[in-house]
Amino acid sequence: MRQKIVAGNWKMNKTLVEAQSLTSEIANMVEDEAPSDVKVVIAPPSPFIYAVENLVPEMGQIVLAGQNCHQEDSGAFTGEVSAPMLKSLGAQYVILGHSERRQHFSETDEELVKKTDNALKNDLKVIFCCGEPLEIREANTQNEYVTKQLTNSLFHLSAEQFKNIVIAYEPIWAIGTGKTASSQQAQDMHKTIREHIDSKFGQEVADETSILYGGSCKPDNAKELFSQPDVDGGLIGGASLKSRDFTDIIKSF
Ligand code: 3PY
Numbered sequence: 001m002r003q004k005i006v007a008g009n010w011k012m013n014k015t016l017v018e019a020q021s022l023t024s025e026i027a028n029m030v031e032d033e034a035p036s037d038v039k040v041v042i043a044p045p046s047p048f049i050y051a052v053e054n055l056v057p058e059m060g061q062i063v064l065a066g067q068n069c070h071q072e073d074s075g076a077f078t079g080e081v082s083a084p085m086l087k088s089l090g091a092q093y094v095i096l097g098h099s100e101r102r103q104h105f106s107e108t109d110e111e112l113v114k115k116t117d118n119a120l121k122n123d124l125k126v127i128f129c130c131g132e133p134l135e136i137r138e139a140n141t142q143n144e145y146v147t148k149q150l151t152n153s154l155f156h157l158s159a160e161q162f163k164n165i166v167i168a169y170e171p172i173w174a175i176g177t178g179k180t181a182s183s184q185q186a187q188d189m190h191k192t193i194r195e196h197i198d199s200k201f202g203q204e205v206a207d208e209t210s211i212l213y214g215g216s217c218k219p220d221n222a223k224e225l226f227s228q229p230d231v232d233g234g235l236i237g238g239a240s241l242k243s244r245d246f247t248d249i250i251k252s253f
Pocket residue numbers: 009098170174175176214215216217235236237238
């Protein structure tokens with residue numbers, strides 16, 4: 001049985017007090033309403049991780065994530081956050097390779113190899129993002145594009161290491177645009193990704209890898225997306241900033 005996961009990527013939003021209230025609201029709603037077999041990951045901006053970590057219940061259904069980390073443990077990298085820092089703040093996961101990091105901070109597949117290695121070395125699970133831009137989708141070469149991203153950044157790992165990877169498929173044309181991939185488009189890509197993982201790491205690892213859909217996932221489309229056989233949850237952007245919407249998405253399984 002694959003782990004179902006709903007992860008909220010808050011991006012660069014909220015102040016400390018707002019982050020604390022949103023976390024408390026989510027914690028209460030999840031406790032009262034959410035199915036207990038769904039892992040809930042919250043990725044606030046890194047300065048808030050420590051301050052919100054003690055607001056989530058100890059039993060572990062809700063865990064914290066960083067939105068990025070540097071590839072080195074420490075050093076002269078002004079403004080950066082390292083994996084050991086995230087770990088020491090209470091994070092259990094880190095999101096790597098989000099399309100906004102690739103686009104605005106020029107992150108390359110090669111850099112993501114180093115970041116992934118460093119995150120795993122520091123005992124963080126990785127939510128690894130992949131996804132194609134609009135022109136690739138229009139040229140119908142999205143399968144080649146996405147599988148190459150995965151090969152380039154993750155296929156040097158051992159099968160044992162890969163068990164700590166969650167994949168998030170986020171078509172770039174659906175991020176922050178209000179456009180969502182249809183549930184069939186999501187399923188087709190998730191199946192392709194799973195087969196690609198199988199080709200390298202074997203069926204057992206492929207069957208156990210959670211593959212999340214991201215890109216304008218909302219309460220009104222989550223049910224349909226999550227009902228697809230290879231969609232194991234979502235990486236949620238804007239809707240994760242509202243406790244009601246986020247909880248309704250978690251309840252969509
Ligand atoms: C979105 O849905 O906008 C996201 O980028 C989630 O990471």
